[in-house]
Amino acid sequence: MSGLTRTEVAHVARLARLRLSDEELDLFTVQLARILDHAADMQSLDLAGVVATAHPYDLINVVREDVVRPSLDRDVVLAAAPDAEDGCFAVPRIMGEEL
Amino acid sequence: MTLPEGWEMVVGLEVHTELRTATKMFCGCANVFGAEANTNVCPVCLGLPGSLPVLNERAVSMAMAIGMALHATIAPSTFHRKNYFYPDMPKDFQISQYDLPINSGGYLDLPDGSRVRIERAHLEEDTGKSTHLGASGRIHGADRSLVDYNRSGVPLVEIVSGPDIRSAAQARLYASELRAVLIATGASDGRMEEGSMRIDANVSVRRNGEPFGTRCEIKNLNSLRSLQRAIEFEAQRQVELLEGGGVVRQETRHWDETVGATSTMRVKEEAEDYRYFREPDLVDLAPDAAWQQRVADELGPMPAERRAAVVGLLGEPSDAQRDAIDVVIDLGLERFVHATHAAGGDVAVALARVANELAAAEDVSKLTEAAFVATIALESSGQLSATQAKTVLADLIASGGEPREVAAARGFEQLSADSLGDIVAALIAANPDEWSRFRDGDDKLAQFFVGLVMRETKGRANGKAVIAELHARR
Ligand SMILES: [Zn+2]
Numbered sequence: 001m002s003g004l005t006r007t008e009v010a011h012v013a014r015l016a017r018l019r020l021s022d023e024e025l026d027l028f029t030v031q032l033a034r035i036l037d038h039a040a041d042m043q044s045l046d047l048a049g050v051v052a053t054a055h056p057y058d059l060i061n062v063v064r065e066d067v068v069r070p071s072l073d074r075d076v077v078l079a080a081a082p083d084a085e086d087g088c089f090a091v092p093r094i095m096g097e098e099l
Numbered sequence: 100m101t102l103p104e105g106w107e108m109v110v111g112l113e114v115h116t117e118l119r120t121a122t123k124m125f126c127g128c129a130n131v132f133g134a135e136a137n138t139n140v141c142p143v144c145l146g147l148p149g150s151l152p153v154l155n156e157r158a159v160s161m162a163m164a165i166g167m168a169l170h171a172t173i174a175p176s177t178f179h180r181k182n183y184f185y186p187d188m189p190k191d192f193q194i195s196q197y198d199l200p201i202n203s204g205g206y207l208d209l210p211d212g213s214r215v216r217i218e219r220a221h222l223e224e225d226t227g228k229s230t231h232l233g234a235s236g237r238i239h240g241a242d243r244s245l246v247d248y249n250r251s252g253v254p255l256v257e258i259v260s261g262p263d264i265r266s267a268a269q270a271r272l273y274a275s276e277l278r279a280v281l282i283a284t285g286a287s288d289g290r291m292e293e294g295s296m297r298i299d300a301n302v303s304v305r306r307n308g309e310p311f312g313t314r315c316e317i318k319n320l321n322s323l324r325s326l327q328r329a330i331e332f333e334a335q336r337q338v339e340l341l342e343g344g345g346v347v348r349q350e351t352r353h354w355d356e357t358v359g360a361t362s363t364m365r366v367k368e369e370a371e372d373y374r375y376f377r378e379p380d381l382v383d384l385a386p387d388a389a390w391q392q393r394v395a396d397e398l399g400p401m402p403a404e405r406r407a408a409v410v411g412l413l414g415e416p417s418d419a420q421r422d423a424i425d426v427v428i429d430l431g432l433e434r435f436v437h438a439t440h441a442a443g444g445d446v447a448v449a450l451a452r453v454a455n456e457l458a459a460a461e462d463v464s465k466l467t468e469a470a471f472v473a474t475i476a477l478e479s480s481g482q483l484s485a486t487q488a489k490t491v492l493a494d495l496i497a498s499g500g501e502p503r504e505v506a507a508a509r510g511f512e513q514l515s516a517d518s519l520g521d522i523v524a525a526l527i528a529a530n531p532d533e534w535s536r537f538r539d540g541d542d543k544l545a546q547f548f549v550g551l552v553m554r555e556t557k558g559r560a561n562g563k564a565v566i567a568e569l570h571a572r573r
Contacts (some may be wrong), residue, residue, distance in 0.1 A: 003348075091244050
């Protein structure tokens, strides 16, 4: 058993900005624990001879040239915003830090 | 300011530099500073559903150039999503490099002889820029923030130093040397005032010989002066706290330049849960030897070496000349000083003109090295006064041409030696008292006569030539 707690699920839900009911918390704690148990089963396998796979695609260095392409029209962009002001997206005021 | 006896500060810096690419990191929107808000945005950098990032090849080359300049190891790397919610991050995650950065290890040697280790220099994307209404006082009582996504997705390299810095002055020296290196690689313009280079400082203190203390991170220092002041303040604060029996709490702090103090922004444990995971929309990055070689071939000598080359021409430069050399190296204009030296000209005069007149110009592409060297020769030989030489240089920078022609067009024909001699003789005759005092050894009166000659000739005479004439007659 993974030993996943209800508190941990609540924490992860908060980080993901999900509001869960008590019933949902109970349900997801059981379901997520099963997923973690499955991962733990895989951990117990001997994979010494298997090359680590970072990505399912056998591709590296997919890049584009540094050439400017047209951007979107600002009126179109801001029409999709919940609110706009001074050519900017207007959002509820951010308290505290500036990143 | 120094810490009390028995205390030592331990500082590591995280320097973010925007890369001077034409486009953003994962889309073809223009990477420019100062454009109208939200005019360089597209579905990728706005994080619209279904859009997919494609990595900018030049950003990778620039990141490798930075790594090479810092003696780092370039290795196969991957991209991760750093998840957090903030309006200037429209995807709700930032694409960054996590456990496998493109550059790791390395070091930077500082002009004072110290060496600071570099832990890593990785690629990531910048965020948008928000303006807080109300808080900034722009619109009082307003409760909104305005977000401009032009900066969202601009390529960044974050350079993380080891905890090797032991004073605020050394931190400043590290930042200024790193800035010079970044400019030299061509990857950054180093403009801290435009936010293209931003610094976070990790500061802790300890009693001599003890293990590292708990550190605080000061965010977003955007000038060398702020960096030095903030570290000095923060180390002092921590020592006072500990000496008073308190404990340092690990937290993120904000530096207020006007108040001259740091204050708590957020306590670490609350915020540092970014749930990094592999960015599924990007494949691995593993530049081959040929790509790395192309970058290495384009990389010129670094500032320390270029500075030493100019210092070598001067012998024992003064402090002012050292500052001038830094300016010249930053702007990549030392070729004019070297050309002057190669032609046997006056290197000190050349350095001063490059660090002032050339440095002030937006663009010096019309000024040839030959024209510059010839102007310095005219100045050193006394055929042009310093003021005239500066004017000639300004004209050459603006429109090109040859210095003699430019000087003639300006009417800077020197007085002939004969007519200068006549003028000096007449002025001596008209001011016998001053002349006899000068003859008796009062050298200050030379300037009195130079002033008279200048007035008489409306500035066309050369000061050095006048003084030579006075001494010849003494
Ligand atoms: Zn874009």
